[in-house]
Amino acid sequence: MKKVLAIDMGATSIRGVIGYIQDGKLKTETVDRFTHEIVDYEGRKRWQWDKIVNNIIGMILNHSKEISSVGIDTWGVDFGLINKEGKLIENPVSYRDIKNSLGIKYAEKYMSKEEIFLETGNQIMGMNSLFQLLTYRKLNPNKYKTIDKILFLPDLINYILTSEICSELTIASTTQMLNIKEKKWNLEMLKKFSINENIFPQIIKNKSIIGKTNSSLDERLKETNVDVISVASHDTASAVYLTKAYNDREYAFLSSGTWSLIGCCTEEAIINKEVFKSELTNEIGFDSKNMFFKNITGLYLIERLRKELKNIYKIDFNYSYITDFVTKTKPFEAYIDTDYVDFANEEISIIESMEKYLINTKQELLDDKRKYFRVIYESLVFKYKEIINEIEKIIGYSFKGIHIIGGGAKAEFLCQMIADGLNKKVLAGPYEATAIGNILAQLSVVEGKKIDVDKIIKNTYKVKEYLPKNCEDWIKQNK
Structure with missing residues (x-):
């Protein structure tokens, strides 16, 4: 062993x-x-x-x-x-x-x-x-x-x-x-x-x-062997290797962490003017498979908001607290473009940037700054829907599901939001997909034999499934 x-x-x-x-x-x-x-x-x-x-x-x-x-x-x-x-x-x-x-x-x-x-x-x-x-x-x-x-x-x-x-x-x-x-x-x-x-x-x-x-x-390492x-x-390539999207064209992937990388695997790169206008990208995945996706802001905005609210409320905004608060908060009170340039500028308060965005887009400010957690999550889902629609148009067929990996796969309410907002089945996990992909690549070399990745993942990890429930609520928003 x-x-x-x-x-x-x-x-x-x-x-x-x-x-x-x-x-x-x-x-x-x-x-x-x-x-x-x-x-x-x-x-x-x-x-x-x-x-x-x-x-x-x-x-x-x-x-x-x-x-x-x-x-x-x-x-x-x-x-x-x-x-x-x-x-x-x-x-x-x-x-x-x-x-x-x-x-x-x-x-x-x-x-x-x-x-x-x-x-x-x-x-x-x-x-x-x-x-x-x-x-x-x-x-x-x-x-x-x-x-x-x-x-x-x-x-x-x-x-x-x-x-x-x-x-x-x-x-x-x-x-x-x-x-x-x-x-x-x-x-x-x-x-x-x-x-x-x-x-x-x-x-x-x-x-x-x-x-x-x-x-x-x-x-210091000279005595080691x-x-x-x-x-x-590239961490994304190691992680996507474990998703259903790697071998099944009917599934998209979402690597959900600081960044959100959402897309699919294709046999070769897709490079044309339509792809350029859609701001999609091609990168090489494990065993040279092409990954066709968009790289957008992800849970980075949640992390920034956590830090600022901790200073305001003097409590630790852990994910258990955030989950409990978000699930009790009224949906669809506001919307932001999560890739708005000011949101990436750490010299400006994320709360100030969001409220400036709401004012500029003629939306009302929220009465409780903690509600911005839900605004970010919902806005991410709308962004995912927009990108998936773009990709489906370019590749010429629709996905029946999306496989989420990374930290966002742990957030059950977010996974259900994505299932509802995109009206697609969601698979979530394994959470630490990048490290697992890294390990399996190494083991295939040191063991000197091909590893059945699908079988090992199935034997080892529980991949959770979410089915669409409240699609109509999302459709009514017309984002």
Whole structure:
């Protein structure tokens, strides 16, 4: 029986989960967890990189004698820049830094947004790696000249652990710099931006051994001998692998966390002007399957509201409290566009931003600020419905269900809202899908055989089902 360690990097916390297969079931244990945050440093919003690296190395040291391998997954788009000495030029900037969107303006001097989309298949978003890199070149021309390699966050961790420079395919597909159909860097497009093609590492697929920790750049790992495996290192790709949508075209997926990623799996990328106008995206999933979806704001708004209301009411707004309050609150009192730009600006109060939005759209302010929890949840459901309708129109058929994974799958009232609002069956769980997908990818390598993922998930986890109940109430809203 071989054990593996999944290091699942989220935007606010990072977990170490050990997993192994016993009696046809997947056994998992969260053995480490630590929080981190974005900090302001040298005029940019950055990740606490030293803290992240030190804690990850600590996880491996603590468990190196019991595990056969380790795999890293993270959020997409962010990167570190390496100089010719193999050193990190500066700590990675976060996708949340509003300066990143300046890169779109710089990019449009060379190509239009539509042209960039047609070259890459990625939704145009200011946080995408291409625009981050162009922003960095504009703001730091001298440092930019010292770049030898660009490594996306899971690739950067793997480099530290093994000394090997490479980029895993699923994370590369988030960058707006990949030819997604040919699955290689889009060198012709990059030439138009005068970006040196030599800074891009070799692309590798998931389920391969990158190296061993005894070759690490960090001396603390030199006495260990753990395989470092390329999993589907974009967290969404690892998670979607476990959904019914991965193998069944009649189901959509919703990865519900800080972000909401909602869409379906297709055999190949869908790239045309209609997709561009709908702001949908293509990214590569596990085993090179295409994920066709939209990336929108998710439970991030709930987290922001929780923090602000805690300061106002001086109580802990845990999810049990929120659930109880929301279920007793009158429905459909207000509506917001959850992707309204001010909602992502952390320098502005989320309550002030929401109330400003309501005033601008000629809606009444609510008499209890806690009611905004329900407003956010309902508005997310309306957004999901809009996106699913767009996708169904483009692919030419309707989904009969949607499979929810991530933290939002735990919220029963939200899952029922989605079933009602979309008039579709909802499947929810497993909740920790990303770490599980990471673990199963590793086990398929260390065990040296194909793993029946569907069977293991069925044996191990209870996937909850929600059927539509109150569809008429949602239809009447006409959003």
